[in-house]
Amino acid sequence: MPRIAPLPLVETLEPRLLLSSSFVSLDSTAYYHVPTDNSIDALWTDPSFDHSGWASGPMGLGYEMNSGYESLIRTDIGSAMYGRNASVYIRIPFQVNDPSLIHGLSMRIQADDGMVIYINGKPVGAINAPAQPAWNSSALATATEVLPSFWTTLDVSGGVSELVAGTNVLAIHGLNAGSTSNDMLIRADLAASSLTVPEFRVTSSTPMDESAVGTAPSLVTVNLSREVDLATVQPGDLTIDGVPATAVTQTGTKQLVFTVPAAGPGVHTIELAGGSLADINGTLLAPYTGIFTVAVAPSLEALPASQVYSASATLHGRVSDTGGDAPDVYLFWGGSDLGQSWSGWDHTVPLGELGYGEFTLDLEGLTPGTTHYYRMAALNVSGVAWADVQSFTTAPAQAPTVSVLPPVRVVMQSARIRGELLDNGGHDPVVRLVWGDNDAGTD
Numbered sequence: 001m002p003r004i005a006p007l008p009l010v011e012t013l014e015p016r017l018l019l020s021s022s023f024v025s026l027d028s029t030a031y032y033h034v035p036t037d038n039s040i041d042a043l044w045t046d047p048s049f050d051h052s053g054w055a056s057g058p059m060g061l062g063y064e065m066n067s068g069y070e071s072l073i074r075t076d077i078g079s080a081m082y083g084r085n086a087s088v089y090i091r092i093p094f095q096v097n098d099p100s101l102i103h104g105l106s107m108r109i110q111a112d113d114g115m116v117i118y119i120n121g122k123p124v125g126a127i128n129a130p131a132q133p134a135w136n137s138s139a140l141a142t143a144t145e146v147l148p149s150f151w152t153t154l155d156v157s158g159g160v161s162e163l164v165a166g167t168n169v170l171a172i173h174g175l176n177a178g179s180t181s182n183d184m185l186i187r188a189d190l191a192a193s194s195l196t197v198p199e200f201r202v203t204s205s206t207p208m209d210e211s212a213v214g215t216a217p218s219l220v221t222v223n224l225s226r227e228v229d230l231a232t233v234q235p236g237d238l239t240i241d242g243v244p245a246t247a248v249t250q251t252g253t254k255q256l257v258f259t260v261p262a263a264g265p266g267v268h269t270i271e272l273a274g275g276s277l278a279d280i281n282g283t284l285l286a287p288y289t290g291i292f293t294v295a296v297a298p299s300l301e302a303l304p305a306s307q308v309y310s311a312s313a314t315l316h317g318r319v320s321d322t323g324g325d326a327p328d329v330y331l332f333w334g335g336s337d338l339g340q341s342w343s344g345w346d347h348t349v350p351l352g353e354l355g356y357g358e359f360t361l362d363l364e365g366l367t368p369g370t371t372h373y374y375r376m377a378a379l380n381v382s383g384v385a386w387a388d389v390q391s392f393t394t395a396p397a398q399a400p401t402v403s404v405l406p407p408v409r410v411v412m413q414s415a416r417i418r419g420e421l422l423d424n425g426g427h428d429p430v431v432r433l434v435w436g437d438n439d440a441g442t443d
Contacts, residue, residue, distance in 0.1 A: 023094040023105075024059070024170050024190035026074075031056045031091045034080045035135040044089050045118040045171040047164075051091050055080070061090060061174065062112070062185035069185050072110070072148060077184075086138040086179045090172040090186065099163040101194045108151040110187040114139035114175035117188075119159025120168055127152065129175055139175040146185055156190070200283040201225050202272060207292035209270075212325035214382035216263045216294045220245070220270060226279040227253040235259070237276040241268055265294045265324065295324035297383035302376050303358070305392040310368035310425070313392055317376045318358045327378035327385075329354045331361055337373040340386045345375075354378075369396035398425035 031054040033044070043049050056075075063078025064070055081088055096102065107117065107125070114128030128139045162168075174186040206221040207213050220238060228250070236244035238258045245258035274287030303316035319329065332338070334346025342348075351359060366372065372394070376387040405418035417433060434440070 021194060022189060022191050023096070023168075024092050024188070026059045026187065026189060028059050028092050028094070028189075029056050030059050030061060030075065032061060032075070032077060032080075033089045034077070034085050035087060035089060036085070038135045040089075041135050044091070045121045045169075047120045047167065047169040049091070049169075054091070059092065059189070060185075060187050061088070062187075063183065065182040068145060069112070069183055072146070072185060072187060081176065081179070081184060083180055085136055086176040086181070087133075087136055088174040088176075088186070090174055092170045092172075092190075093167050094170060094190065096163050096165060096168055096192075099160075099165055102160050102163055102192050104155065104157040104193040105159050106191055106193070107154050107156050108189050108191075109154060110146045110151055110185060111143065111174075112146050112183060112185040113141070113143040113177045113181070115186060115188075116173040116175070117154070117156060118169075118171040118173075119156065120162040120164070121171070122159055122162045124156040124158040125154045127154075129173070133173050133175070137173075137175060138179075139177050142177040142181070145183075199225065199286050200279045201286040202288035202290075205270060205288075205290050207270075207290070209290035209292070212293040212295045212381045214295055214380075216265075217292075218260065218262065220258045220260050221251075222256045222258065222272065222288075224254045224256070224279075224285075226281075226283075228256065229278050229280050229282075232277040234276075237272060239271050242271075263294055265296050267291060267293050267324070293324040295322075295380055295382040298323040298325075298327040298378040298380050298385050300327075300329065300376055300378045300385060300387050302374060302387035302390040304390060305374075308392045308394060310395040310397055311366050312362065312364045313366065313372070313394065315361045315363060315374055315390075316358060317360075317387065319354050319356050319378060322356055323380050323382055325380040325382065326353050326355050327380040328352065329359070330377045330379075331374060332377070333363070333372055333374035335370065335372065337375070337389045337391070339389075340375070340377070342377070366394050368394050370394050398423070400425040400429040402431070 031051040033054045058074040060072055060074035061077050062069055062073045063076050063082060064073060077088060111127050116123060116129045116133050117125040128141060128143055130137050130140060170190050172186060172188060176184045202222055203225050204223045207217055230250050233248055233256060235246055235248045238245045240260050240263055243261050245260045247259040249257050251257050270290040272288040275284040277285050298319060299321040301318045301320055303318060305313045305315050307314045329351040331349040331351055332345035338344040349361060371391055373389055373391045375389050378385050401423040403420045403422055405420055407415045407417050409416045
């Protein structure tokens with residue numbers, strides 16, 4: 001038979017609302033029976049039917065008289081079917097914990113030649129099957145040979161309403177094209193799409209996770225995603241660095257405030273153990289861990305200037321300690337030292353948030369022969385620190401030095417005049433060329 005892959009029929013599910021779980025897999029145990037009359041036709045799909053006397057094996061039932069399906073068949077039923085019947089009854093029990101959460105059901109199927117599908121006795125789907133299948137029915141036609149990697153996916157959500165908490169039964173009426181067909185295959189799995197149970201979790205805390213505070217907190221506020229059952233709350237549910245809180249109050253249906261022991265400067269860990277408390281529906285809390293830092297004021301230094309010229313200089317500084325919270329650093333400079341003033345300096349340059357280490361700032365357009373003063377300030381959540389003042393004096397301005405070079409490319413009516421700037425005197429000078437048919441000197 002030609003190998004033609006069937007087109008998959010896929011149900012689209014909203015991933016934000018649904019979870020998928022498998023009820024029947026290729027490792028599930030299937031119970032099977034080849035009927036010889038119609039005595040159990042009205043009974044065998046019912047979940048209460050006793051199949052304990054049926055043969056069983058892992059999913060992947062069929063037989064192959066030639067070659068093709070050997071790798072797909074895990075339970076060979078050729079001796080029971082061939083020459084006897086084109087129909088086989090198959091039952092696979094499966095467990096459901098909470099049917100109210102099941103949104104849909106789907107099956108992946110490989111069938112040669114057909115099947116009818118039941119969930120707890122209700123017909124929910126069929127492939128290549130007669131409208132009223134009987135104990136000795138055949139498939140409507142010979143199916144194309146199944147490729148191992150291709151599956152047909154069917155929506156069998158009509159069975160959702162039949163599900164019960166506990167044991168359920170997927171029943172399959174397997175159909176061959178005839179009792180003497182040279183092959184037969186039934187492979188299937190069953191999956192459920194379930195409504196997610198929203199997680200009961202901490203949405204935020206104060207101090208916030210990965211934050212820095214200037215003062216050690218005596219209270220920790222915890223905001224929750226749903227209303228908490230206060231009867232499940234204990235002060236020791238929350239710890240800082242493993243030390244339990246000493247008291248707790250409910251300040252809102254979704255908010256708890258814990259009284260905590262003092263925490264010194266440094267990094268600290270807030271923990272609310274998973275399952276330590278529950279919401280009003282009994283859903284246990286997901287574990288929460290938050291990190292915060294009790295910071296101290298930073299420290300920094302103003303270092304000596306370098307590359308000081310008549311109109312430029314490079315200033316240096318160092319953040320020697322962030323205090324646990326990277327500070328915002330500002331540089332102040334001008335013609336006089338105005339101390340720890342935020343507003344009086346001639347110039348203020350924000351350098352942004354800086355971590356530990358040195359930093360530099362290039363100044364240009366300075367007045368030659370002038371003393372300039374500079375300080376730095378560093379501000380974090382705990383406070384501000386000022387560096388001691390530094391100063392530098394720019395070199396005095398000097399006249400530039402130029403040299404006239406011999407002309408080149410001198411012809412009858414043109415020439416290229418050349419010169420060289422030997423020293424700019426500390427500033428980029430304006431260069432002017434004068435020429436004529438006699439030397440007028442420097443006047």
